[in-house]
Amino acid sequence: MKNLLDRRKFLKGGLASGVLASVLGTGKKAFAEHSFGGYPNSMGVLVDLSKCIGCRTCEAACNKEQEMPAPDKPFDDMSVFDEIRHGQKRRTSEKTHTVVNRYDVPGHDGPVFRKFQCNHCNEPGCLSSCFVNAYTKTPEGAVVYNEKVCVGCRTCMIACPFYVPAYKYSSPINPVITKCKMCYDTRLKNGRPPACVEACPQEVMTFGKRRDLIKLGHERIQKNPGKYIDHIYGEKEVGGTAWMYLSSVPFAEVGFNTELGDQPIVNYVKEFLTVVPMVLTIWPALFTGFHLLAKRKENQKESQKATTPSDRNA
């Protein structure tokens, strides 16, 4: 990011002359003021971690709904919570769109479980990083992916602040990105909640309009003094996400990145990306012009030299 900023400064410096600078100035302002902020009636899910008992029913429901490959262990096998791969707890993969992990938080009575999946950002990093527009944020709130146009560059995997998109490395012929689609095709677009939400015995997840859920989350915090951390993770993080979380332990203790900031991921590159087409179209013309001007002066001088050599001697 720092590099990008530096580059941006450099580019701005290069364009600092006259008309160009003013064009760039207004362009920049328009972009900064315009923030998408999500569809007004989009749906969301509020996940209350304090209610999760780690039964993994959501994982089983997801596997069934999305017709995923068979798991390595049964869904009622709790030994998966002890699995550590590459120094990390379980994460989303081509075999699973959602994962529940167990955290032992010091000072907290009993383990804390955290379900996670794609958070379906209002302004998704994956979407803005994709140069073939394989991602769509639907008005219902889901971030869906079209494998037919995907070229397999995996930039979205790097752009995602939550490390959610996974790659089907097992398929050499048709490797695609796999991620939670909030059951868009089978449920969400028909007004039904995702399979995991419906399957959860504890009703850890509340499905509803995103703006209602924010209100409900704050009410829940207020009505249960001392029970929750006074924060809804996802209300503002990276510009807001459709999936939001309540927790009774600090979010950083249960695997949440609390340093993401409130800016949508795309904002970090928006200004820079606006400059790119301008650089590509204006710079060649501009510098060709400079070049020709400079050359013309030189040519004139040389032709003067050639025609009036006596002047120099005088």
Added chain:
Amino acid sequence: MSKKFITAWLALLALMMLNVQPAQSMEGPDTATLDSLTDLFAPVSFNHAMHVDVVANDCAVCHHHTTGTKVTDERCARCHKNSGEANSVACRDCHNANPFSAENLQKIADAELLFHTDKPGLKGAYHRKCLGCHQEMGAPTACENCHTKTEKGEAFYRSGKFAPTPGKEPASE
């Protein structure tokens, strides 16, 4: 065929009456069969009498204000201090079996004066109430301590005879 139909209806009616019973007696039934959500798990045979003993006859522990007993939670008492006995004390008559259906979400959105907008659905209400107390009291908390898996449930959880072949190491990424 119509005879079969009538028998089925009678059986269903009998079943419904069995479940409605709590409203009819102050003490409630000795056992209640919780079967309205049966799918992945077999019905729960709930020993009501034993649980009445456990809570020392304080119906409000589970039934809130609906049985006519004084509510103890002061947050509920603000409104329900003098609430009488409700027409029904069955969980499923207040807790919706499909809390996130479009109809129910719309119903909540339309009811401007509704206070209980955060009411759990039936499955959530059962599990939170039962499991919450079981955890506190040190009672059994595993799924199959209360209800056994049906065959559909075993297929769903890929357990029992649907378990993945053992001995296969999980593929590392």
